[in-house]
Ligand SMILES: NC(=O)C1=CN([C@@H]2O[C@H](COP(=O)(O)OP(=O)(O)OC[C@H]3O[C@@H](n4cnc5c(N)ncnc54)[C@H](OP(=O)(O)O)[C@@H]3O)[C@@H](O)[C@H]2O)C=CC1
């Protein structure tokens with residue numbers, strides 16, 4: 001089930017990544033099916049104009065007019081702006097409109113309450129590689145949602161990458177810590193590798209190119225091979241060779257412990273956002 005009109009409330013980083021992914025997917029699609037109309041509401045005129053010229057979207061200055069006639073409404077504002085956006089759109093929201101929230105931390109029950117008892121709410125935790133069709137999204141829906149409503153949300157996010165349904169809503173905090181925040185961890189690793197290579201004397205351009213291709217190549221190999229990352233790592237690591245020394249240095253520096261701390265901290269922050277912003281509504 002495909003949406004015919006999708007309204008984005010908030011036209012920032014995540015909305016832009018999904019919209020670009022959707023448009024790229026359409027450009028590469030074999031079918032001649034009518035593409036969905038996309039409407040974006042954002043308070044900043046320059047951002048609305050940029051989105052309209054880049055992605056042929058309609059724009060709106062106010063959130064209420066943006067959602068008129070939309071079958072899917074994506075809430076893509078910062079978590080601390082979600083409650084006021086819900087209050088704003090609630091009077092004009094129709095029962096058959098599906099609301100998809102990408103906000104970190106904020107629970108489905110709280111969203112339903114902020115939307116005046118609106119049932120059709122799906123929580124999504126996408127990530128910015130959606131922009132190039134390589135997103136990884138966790139979806140959670142209240143069991144009361146119909147298969148058609150679930151399919152509407154799934155088809156939107158599947159058009160920009162992998163979708164995984166999450167059975168227990170509590171796991172959305174872990175999904176946020178993993179794939180929501182994950183691209184930033186990988187970019188940090190890339191920054192670190194590139195910087196170390198420059199310290200060893202490579203030019204900026206060579207260090208950048210080799211870092212990018214190495215990370216891309218390793219990810220593609222890991223996705224296409226039948227072997228686990230640990231097995232693939234063993235194939236790179238010659239006994240008493242260069243990699244063995246490099247890996248030993250990373251283990252001594254407790255890279256695994258550092259990632260455990262990173263995901264644990266992000267997970268805790270997602271829980272904290274949910275608690276702080278839900279306030280009395282969650283109790
Ligand atoms: N960035 C990411 O990688 C991911 C983000 N998310 C979630 O996506 C959501 C948005 O994050 P992100 O895109 O990074 O944030 P951004 O700040 O980039 O985007 C939010 C946009 O919403 C606009 N905005 C603010 N108030 C309103 C309003 N009342 N009505 C309509 N639009 C408004 C902002 O305008 P202005 O700047 O003028 O305030 C801004 O353009 C968050 O809830 C986040 O948890 C989820 C997964 C990944």
Ligand SMILES: O=C(O)[C@@H]1CCC=N1
Pocket residue numbers: 104176180181
């Ligand atoms: O950093 C954040 O809070 C958002 C949610 C996941 C990725 N970005």
